[in-house]
Amino acid sequence: MFNSKITGIGHYVPDTIVTNHDLEKIMDTSDEWIQERTGIKERRFYKPDEKGSTAKMAYKASLMAMERAKVTADDIDAIVFATLSPDYYFPGSGVLLQDMLKMGTKPAIDVRAQCSGFIYSLSIADQFIKTGMYKRMLVIGSETQNIALDMTTRGRGMAVLFGDGAGAVVLERTEEKGKGILSTHLFSQGEYADALCIREPGTNSSGKIAYEGIDEKHELIHPQMDGQLVFKNAITRMPEATMTALAANNLTPDDIDMFLPHQANLRISQMVQRFLKLPDEKVYNNIQKYGNTTAATLPILLSDLWEQGRIKEGQLFALAAFGSGFTWASALIRW
Numbered sequence: 001m002f003n004s005k006i007t008g009i010g011h012y013v014p015d016t017i018v019t020n021h022d023l024e025k026i027m028d029t030s031d032e033w034i035q036e037r038t039g040i041k042e043r044r045f046y047k048p049d050e051k052g053s054t055a056k057m058a059y060k061a062s063l064m065a066m067e068r069a070k071v072t073a074d075d076i077d078a079i080v081f082a083t084l085s086p087d088y089y090f091p092g093s094g095v096l097l098q099d100m101l102k103m104g105t106k107p108a109i110d111v112r113a114q115c116s117g118f119i120y121s122l123s124i125a126d127q128f129i130k131t132g133m134y135k136r137m138l139v140i141g142s143e144t145q146n147i148a149l150d151m152t153t154r155g156r157g158m159a160v161l162f163g164d165g166a167g168a169v170v171l172e173r174t175e176e177k178g179k180g181i182l183s184t185h186l187f188s189q190g191e192y193a194d195a196l197c198i199r200e201p202g203t204n205s206s207g208k209i210a211y212e213g214i215d216e217k218h219e220l221i222h223p224q225m226d227g228q229l230v231f232k233n234a235i236t237r238m239p240e241a242t243m244t245a246l247a248a249n250n251l252t253p254d255d256i257d258m259f260l261p262h263q264a265n266l267r268i269s270q271m272v273q274r275f276l277k278l279p280d281e282k283v284y285n286n287i288q289k290y291g292n293t294t295a296a297t298l299p300i301l302l303s304d305l306w307e308q309g310r311i312k313e314g315q316l317f318a319l320a321a322f323g324s325g326f327t328w329a330s331a332l333i334r335w
């Protein structure tokens with residue numbers, strides 16, 4: 001069995017910054033409400049006139065990750081692509097990226113695990129590399145979420161939370177023991193599928209969107225969430241998954257050099273931090289400037305830290321995510 005390690009990290013966020021004050025102008029909300037409940041100050045939105053945004057942002061993040069890993073698309077054996085906001089209903093965005101990168105007939109795997117999508121994808125790529133099937137893979141999280149949000153007062157409970165962006169890592173085979181991805185732990189609980197979802201277009205109800213009467217279909221075509229249920233589960237499941245990962249590797253929270261929680265809400269991250277008894281300098285949050293970018297969140301956090309020179313050889317990173325599904329997951333990485 002081989003190990004896999006991250007050799008390059010990249011990200012891309014759209015230029016358009018949408019502040020809480022910008023939102024105050026189009027819905028009944030306030031900077032104070034948003035910051036107090038979520039910690040978010042601003043987020044990025046992809047402009048609606050730019051088509052193909054999820055795959056395009058992934059392309060830009062991938063180029064950065066490959067450049068930093070000093071490889072080209074010719075060196076990549078396969079793509080694993082996580083998103084809840086694909087460019088098409090089908091096919092997934094993985095093949096669009098595969099085409100943009102001119103990867104011939106190499107495979108692209110699409111993953112739908114929402115906020116846990118990046119760790120799920122990392123885990124899938126890790127297994128392919130461990131078994132020796134592939135040597136080097138691109139793992140992507142990319143989201144264009146603003147187009148699905150209801151940007152009126154009716155949709156304010158969700159609209160203020162999300163942002164757009166993409167992150168990518170190059171994962172490759174290493175024979176160094178005790179380095180790279182130490183473990184991934186994945187969980188789901190489908191009984192809560194309706195607690196955070198967009199129902200249409202889906203085959204469960206009408207099977208197709210009828211444009212007639214679309215205004216009355218607010219509950220179906222925009223994201224819906226039982227916020228308090230999600231909150232309660234997130235603050236329990238993320239520490240639980242992290243503790244499971246630590247126990248599996250004979251480690252404790254004291255061994256963590258940096259903890260990266262999925263960025264759904266700064267209050268959730270702070271509660272998870274308290275549960276794990278981690279000091280502030282060992283936890284990194286950037287939700288203040290990007291909002292919740294779902295599958296893109298963790299690779300954007302990693303890329304931010306990489307750019308700040310805060311990823312050092314030998315450090316132990318713990319990643320945890322929770323989101324729609326419910327799905328949740330953890331990963332331990334030794335650099």
Ligand SMILES: CC(C)(COP(=O)(O)OP(=O)(O)OC[C@H]1O[C@@H](n2cnc3c(N)ncnc32)[C@H](O)[C@@H]1OP(=O)(O)O)[C@@H](O)C(=O)NCCC(=O)NCCS
Nearest residue numbers: 029030033037115156157160227228230231264265322323
């Ligand atoms: C979304 C969240 C911040 C809402 O906080 P909350 O304390 O549960 O707030 P509620 O939804 O109960 O709403 C409280 C009040 O604020 C109002 N409100 C909701 N959104 C608002 C907004 N953007 N601006 C102003 N007021 C708002 C509500 O209408 C409600 O008013 P009412 O008391 O008059 O009915 C919180 O539930 C949360 O973070 N949940 C988890 C989110 C998450 O993790 N999502 C993604 C998973 S990956």
